[in-house]
Amino acid sequence: MKKFLVAAVMVAAIVTALAGCSTQPAAPVDEQSAAAAAAADAAKSGTTTSGATTSGISGSSTGTGGANPLKDPNNVLSKRSVYFEYDSFVVDDKHKAMIESHARYLTGNKAAKVTLQGNTDERGSREYNIALGQKRAEAVKRVMVLMGAQEVVIETVSYGKEKPKREGHDEASWAENRRVDIVYFGE
Numbered sequence: 001m002k003k004f005l006v007a008a009v010m011v012a013a014i015v016t017a018l019a020g021c022s023t024q025p026a027a028p029v030d031e032q033s034a035a036a037a038a039a040a041d042a043a044k045s046g047t048t049t050s051g052a053t054t055s056g057i058s059g060s061s062t063g064t065g066g067a068n069p070l071k072d073p074n075n076v077l078s079k080r081s082v083y084f085e086y087d088s089f090v091v092d093d094k095h096k097a098m099i100e101s102h103a104r105y106l107t108g109n110k111a112a113k114v115t116l117q118g119n120t121d122e123r124g125s126r127e128y129n130i131a132l133g134q135k136r137a138e139a140v141k142r143v144m145v146l147m148g149a150q151e152v153v154i155e156t157v158s159y160g161k162e163k164p165k166r167e168g169h170d171e172a173s174w175a176e177n178r179r180v181d182i183v184y185f186g187e
Helices: 002-020 031-045 093-108 126-146 171-177
Strands: 081-083 114-119 154-160 179-184
Touching: 081 093, 093 126, 114 126, 126 154, 126 179
Parallel strands: 114 154
Antiparallel strands: 081 179, 114 179
């Protein structure tokens, strides 16, 4: 009888625990709504997204059907660097239109993949700068995903202060080195 009572209590405890752990499925994220919300935020802040229309980023991943927009210096997709303030990983509004164009390109060209390379200036320790560069790359990735790009086609890496764009020990050099570079695979 004692074994039966213990077994009944254990079954009741398991059932109660399982009932308490039930979860509701997460609501699906509507990428169109996320992009629309981001565009509305940009409109409120006074920024524009000129040059970020789908006609400005058309092209094919196979290279047929016209010039490659990634290599056209007149196309917003030829811009590949997102710059940051000192000791910050906040994406400035002035770069969001360019990032949105890259996100749309990734969405429209399923074979396209990118690496976001986080960089810092020379100030700070190696370890700190590696972490900061990674945070910068992840911040740009979050914006791209919010704009509709698939997370699986975006890789992030940090080079910290190891790959400066401009050599020098002044503010102008440091400002150019605090960046994330957008690099497409195969280029």
